Amino acid sequence: xxxxxxxxxxxxxxxxxxxxxxxxxxxxxxxxxxxxxxxxxxxxxxxxxxxxxxxxxxxxxxxxxxxxxxxxxxxxxxxxxxxxxxxxxxxxxxxxxxxxxxxxxxxxxxxxxxxxxxxxxxxxxxxxxxxxxxxxxxxxxxxxxxxxxxxxxxxxxxxxxxxxxxxxxxxxxxxxxxxxxxxxxxxxxxxxxxxxxxxxxxxxxxxxxxxxxxxxxxxxxxxxxxxxxxxxxxxxxxxxxxxxxxxxxxxxxxxxxxxxxxxxxxxxxxxxxxxxxxxxxxxxxxxxxxxxxxxxxxxxxxxxxxxxxxxxxxxxxxxxxxxxxxxxxxxxxxxxxxxxxxxxxxxxxxxxxxxxxxxxxxxxxxxxxxxxxxxxxxxxxxxxxxxxxxxxxxxxxxxxxxxxxxxxxxxxxxxxxxxxxxxxxxxxxxxxxxxxxxxxxxxxxxxxxxxxxxxxxxxxxxxxxxxxxxxxxxxxxxxxxxxxxxxxxxxxxxxxxxxxxxxxxxxxxxxxxxxxxxxxxxxxxxxxxxxxxxxxxxxxxxxxxxxxxxxxxxxxxxxxxxxxxxxxxxxxxxxx
RNA sequence: GCACCCGUAGCUCAGCUGGAUAGAGCAUCCGCCUUCUAAGCGGAUGGCCACAGGUUCGAAUCCUGUCGGGUGCACCA
Numbered sequence: 001x002x003x004x005x006x007x008x009x010x011x012x013x014x015x016x017x018x019x020x021x022x023x024x025x026x027x028x029x030x031x032x033x034x035x036x037x038x039x040x041x042x043x044x045x046x047x048x049x050x051x052x053x054x055x056x057x058x059x060x061x062x063x064x065x066x067x068x069x070x071x072x073x074x075x076x077x078x079x080x081x082x083x084x085x086x087x088x089x090x091x092x093x094x095x096x097x098x099x100x101x102x103x104x105x106x107x108x109x110x111x112x113x114x115x116x117x118x119x120x121x122x123x124x125x126x127x128x129x130x131x132x133x134x135x136x137x138x139x140x141x142x143x144x145x146x147x148x149x150x151x152x153x154x155x156x157x158x159x160x161x162x163x164x165x166x167x168x169x170x171x172x173x174x175x176x177x178x179x180x181x182x183x184x185x186x187x188x189x190x191x192x193x194x195x196x197x198x199x200x201x202x203x204x205x206x207x208x209x210x211x212x213x214x215x216x217x218x219x220x221x222x223x224x225x226x227x228x229x230x231x232x233x234x235x236x237x238x239x240x241x242x243x244x245x246x247x248x249x250x251x252x253x254x255x256x257x258x259x260x261x262x263x264x265x266x267x268x269x270x271x272x273x274x275x276x277x278x279x280x281x282x283x284x285x286x287x288x289x290x291x292x293x294x295x296x297x298x299x300x301x302x303x304x305x306x307x308x309x310x311x312x313x314x315x316x317x318x319x320x321x322x323x324x325x326x327x328x329x330x331x332x333x334x335x336x337x338x339x340x341x342x343x344x345x346x347x348x349x350x351x352x353x354x355x356x357x358x359x360x361x362x363x364x365x366x367x368x369x370x371x372x373x374x375x376x377x378x379x380x381x382x383x384x385x386x387x388x389x390x391x392x393x394x395x396x397x398x399x400x401x402x403x404x405x406x407x408x409x410x411x412x413x414x415x416x417x418x419x420x421x422x423x424x425x426x427x428x429x430x431x432x433x434x435x436x437x438x439x440x441x442x443x444x445x446x447x448x449x450x451x452x453x454x455x456x457x458x459x460x461x462x463x464x465x466x467x468x469x470x471x472x473x474x475x476x477x478x479x480x481x482x483x484x485x486x487x488x489x490x491x492x493x494x495x496x497x498x499x500x501x502x503x504x505x506x507x508x509x510x511x512x513x514x515x516x517x518x519x520x521x522x523x524x525x526x527x528x529x530x531x532x533x534x535x536x537x538x539x540x541x542x543x544x545x546x547x548x549x550x551x552x553x554x555x556x557x558x559x560x561x562x563x564x565x566x567x568x569x570x571x572x573x574x575x576x
Numbered sequence: 577g578c579a580c581c582c583g584u585a586g587c588u589c590a591g592c593u594g595g596a597u598a599g600a601g602c603a604u605c606c607g608c609c610u611u612c613u614a615a616g617c618g619g620a621u622g623g624c625c626a627c628a629g630g631u632u633c634g635a636a637u638c639c640u641g642u643c644g645g646g647u648g649c650a651c652c653a
Contacts, residue, residue, distance in 0.1 A: 032594090040596070049595065052633065062633075086596050087633055132653065172653055290650060306651060317579060317649095324651035331653050358580045359648040382581070385647090426589075429581060431646080433588085442615045445588095445601060449615085457613065464612060494592085501592055513590060513600095520600080527617055530609075538612045575615080 002113070002496045003102050007035045007046060014072040015050070023068050028057050037494065044083070044091035045490060051088040062088030099489045100478035106492065106555040114495045114562050118503065119159030125346035126152040129250065129257070130167040133242040134178045135204055137249040137407040140354065143432070144383040145407075146423035146568070148352035149255045150508035151381070153566045158503035163346060164257045167338060170239045171263040172331060177201060178242070179235035183222070185211025186234070190220055206245065210238050252411045253420065254568050261341070263334050271337040272329050275371060276307065276322060284310045284370050285322065309336070314366030332360070336367040339378075343368065348377040350506060355382045355429070379506055383428045389435040414440050417569045421448040424512040424567055442575070447516045451560060452572045454519035457526065458557035459573040461550055465538050476547035484525055484535070485552055491521050495559050499566070508567070515563045522556050 001009075011033060018024040033054065038047040051066035058065060066084045073082045073092055081093040106113045128148020131141045149164070156162040169175070181201040188194045189211040197203040214222075214237060222230040243260070250256070266272070279285040288308045292301055308319040309332075322333030342349055349368065353361070361380045368378045388395040388405055395405060411419055414436065422439045425447055426432045442449050465472055481489070495514065502510040529536030537549040561571045 034595095036592075036595095038596075039592095039598085043596070047595085052595085056633080089596065169653060174653060292650075301650065304651070321651050326651080328651090330651055333651095335653095355581070355647065357648080357653090360653095361580070384581080430589080431582085444616080447601090453613090453615080460613065468612080497592070505593060507593095509590095510592075514592095516590095517600085524617095526612085529612060530617065533612085536612050540612095575613080 003493050045094045046092045048090045066090050099486050102493045103489050114499045116500050117159040123161040123346040124155050124348045125163040125342045126350045127165045128352035132169050133239045138404040142407050143386050143423045144352045146420050147428050150567050154502050154508050165259040166257040168262045175235050178238050179231050182210045182234050182238040186214040189215035210241050249407050272333050275337040275340050311363045311366035314369050316362040316366050320363045339368050340371040343372045343376045351380045355384045384431045387433045391437045421569050424509050427509045451515045451519040454522045455560045455571045456575045458553045468540050470543050470546050473547040476551050480548045492559050511563050511566050
């Protein structure tokens with residue numbers, strides 16, 4: 001059991017004791033009680049706000065209550081010193097042995113140090129990427145892919161059951177365009193000079209193999225045939241091939257989804273109809289006419305009666321159509337049914353979306369709230385755009401010409417680990433620059449490098465010690481840990497809390513920031529050896545202190561590895 | 577016009593789901609460094625947390641309004 005978990009337990013037991021002694025009324029809400037490291041380390045190792053939070057409901061004053069709490073805390077073996085400060089903070093300093101014990105925990109738990117059970121086995125469905133199956137993945141998809149994947153890993157590590165899901169938008173107009181584009185390539189494969197790809201179709205070369213496959217399969221049967229004869233067939237083949245391509249792209253990033261759901265299949269199975277019926281029965285869908293849009297009204301706008309979902313009842317500013325005037329489902333209509341389906345198999349849902357879809361968040365949240373009757377937690381994480389730069393200059397892209405920067409290009413140029421780490425160096429809802437030059441820079445400014453470098457340094461230590469001829473004691477005497485070492489352990493001990501925070505807030509970037517801090521602290525410790533040879537890890541004439549420091553360094557390395565694993569980044573044993 | 581995201585050091589960004597004196601890197605200034613792994617190290621300067629109210633023991637954090645930036649706004653996905 002890790003330290004913070006244990007102290008949460010101490011706290012609960014102590015409050016129970018105060019209750020039964022009559023010092024505290026029973027049944028107080030303890031949710032706001034925390035045991036955390038104070039911001040200012042000079043206050044101590046741990047601090048609790050218990051007295052301040054509970055004093056008022058208990059009808060007493062914080063200092064008096066703090067005194068009683070402190071009394072119990074002083075009785076704990078692990079606690080060296082307790083003091084009451086400010087408005088009623090209770091600060092604790094822990095014994096060096098407690099920190100040494102935590103270090104042993106890292107060694108004992110190894111890859112599981114940081115694992116948590118706060119998820120309590122809850123099933124969370126994380127839907128991410130869900131790029132339209134009309135071409136290879138480009139950099140616009142990359143950040144959401146990485147954030148979603150890392151978030152899924154963090155949630156799993158924090159004790160959730162996680163379903164990684166991809167929604168294939170294979171039912172809308174854009175896949176018909178894909179099929180038509182494929183038809184042009186099909187004719188081309190049969191020897192026709194098709195010239196330039198017509199405006200409005202997908203011009204990319206990646207459809208050439210699709211045309212070839214269709215030609216091989218069907219010969220010239222559909223060359224002059226009406227669209228109705230081949231559209232569905234071509235669409236299916238093209239979508240399947242696009243999905244293969246996308247899966248390959250994702251694999252380059254180390255991303256593998258558990259479930260791929262098809263919008264077309266969802267519709268074929270009548271899921272939207274079922275959702276509509278349920279909503280109509282609950283008076284949440286009605287037939288109505290929307291007002292003309294505010295702001296710029298499109299030229300072809302005309303009032304039509306459509307089946308509308310009452311999203312305004314859930315905070316949206318307009319009711320939303322679930323079907324088009326031609327009778328087919330809107331994207332939203334199908335998506336609503338899709339979310340309902342996901343909610344059947346999961347307790348909580350998370351969608352990772354590009355920020356350009358921010359405007360549609362409310363309606364889908366409204367739909368999920370309606371269909372699950374408010375029972376399922378549902379978060380939409382918006383991921384902001386990434387600006388691609390090369391030496392500070394924006395990389396020009398034109399989607400129409402088909403020369404967008406593909407994900408594969410970027411991964412091939414800078415590597416999977418650099419891409420993944422960099423995508424997590426900013427919180428998801430902040431815009432980000434991705435500079436090809438900077439992300440591979442070997443300097444302190446580049447967190448990717450800095451963290452890897454720390455890990456590589458640690459990895460090299462065992463080797464070094466051996467070369468220096470120092471005999472290493474694998475179970476060293478940890479009472480020889482000094483203040484600088486204990487400070488490192490204190491930061492290391494926070495890793496489990498960071499994981500929990502990242503999981504609860506759905507913010508995987510916290511892991512990368514923490515790893516940056518941990519690496520910086522390690523480098524700082526290491527650099528002490530520059531000025532003072534006796535502060536080095538390897539002290540040739542003192543095998544015991546060398547063993548102690550090596551043990552510590554290895555556990556730091558373990559934590560860096562655990563954190564990097566959550567981000568899907570491999571830890572390097574040496575820098576190239 | 578409306579909605580959403582954002583506004584923290586000169587710049588790029590953190591800020592642990594309300595805690596004590598708001599942090600890091602870069603830049604600037606001052607020292608040091610030829611090494612247990614080189615791609616540096618230590619220190620200093622720098623803030624009305626956009627602004628104004630409110631909530632409470634306590635606010636960068638929550639609420640309301642204002643200003644400023646970004647994005648999106650019928651049956652497109």
